[in-house]
Amino acid sequence: MLQDFKNFLFPxxxxxxxxVLLxxxxxxxxxCRNELPLYPNFFDGDHDLHKILYGRVLVDQAASLFYFEKKGIIQNLIHDLKYKGNEELSFHLGEWLGQILLEAGWQSKIDIVIPVPLHSQRMRERGYNQVEGFGRAIADKLSATYNDGVLKRKSNSKTQVFKNRLARTEVVQNHFYVVGKSDLKDKQVLLVDDLVTTGATLEACSLALKDLGVPKLNIATIAITK
Ligand SMILES: [Zn+2]
Structure with missing residues (x-):
């Protein structure tokens, strides 16, 4: 009753x-749920990330929930996620993709879920990392460990994208680092991010994770640019 009244005041x-939601x-x-551009995950090595990251990151398995289109309803969704502090939405999307991964047999393939970190200044401004809920929900579904303690981003660094691939690599690889001495050598790591466009961030994270003995990555993203 009280909840109904609250929903009436703040739908x-x-x-x-x-x-207004029912x-x-x-x-x-x-x-909108039916209109969202779902990414077709076939798990046959044909995911766009294999092409985007070819020669830069060894990708084992990759999955995405949506295609990203500018001006589409997916853009509003990502915006809500990033700027409106909608942590529960992040978790909901993780449960959605997590269920797909579970049905595709990923439970036996993933040991640790690691989110692409926000740097601390942005964490302070936003109060949360928009991929945390997504990553936690996937980890829950796959009975894997969620670990946001090993991969860190240096503060005040913005990923810069240069046309020259070599130059870009030199710049971005310094923005992420690993802490501690966790040995992830025999672990299957799933790196999670919200939106992938050029793959520069994922490439930088993968370079940092190599320091912990992670030669190849599994990647899951909420959306990927078409
Ligand atoms: Zn709607």
Whole structure:
């Protein structure tokens, strides 16, 4: 009753189109849920990340929940996730992709889920890392460990993308580092990120993780640019 009254005063809105949500519509309205551009995960080595990161990162398995399109409802969703502090939405999307991965047999393939870190200044501004819920939910689904303590990002560093691949590598590889001496050599690592476009961030993370003996990565993203 109290909850109904609260919902009446502060109705929950669709993360994609801002329509008022019905009781049984979590985070997005039924229309948007059906309209979101789902990424076709076939798990046959044909994921776009294999092409994007070819020659830069050894990718074992990759998966994404959505295609990203500018001006589409997916853009509103990612915006809500990044700037409106919608942590539960992040977790919800992780449960969504996590279920797909579980059904594809990833439970036996993943030991540790590591999120691409935000640097501390942005963490302070936003109060949360928008991929944390996503990563935690996937780890739960796959009975893996969520670990946001090993991979860190230096403060005040912004990933810069240069046209020259070599130059870009030299710049971005300094922005991530690993802490501690965890030996991940025999572990299957799943790196999670929100949106992948050029792959520069993932490449930089992979370079840092090599210091912990991780030769190849599994990657899961909320969205990937078409
Ligand atoms: Zn909607």
């Amino acid at each position: 929950k809105l669709c993360a994609c189109c801002d329509a 009781k049984d519509e979590p985070f997005m309205c039924t229309f």
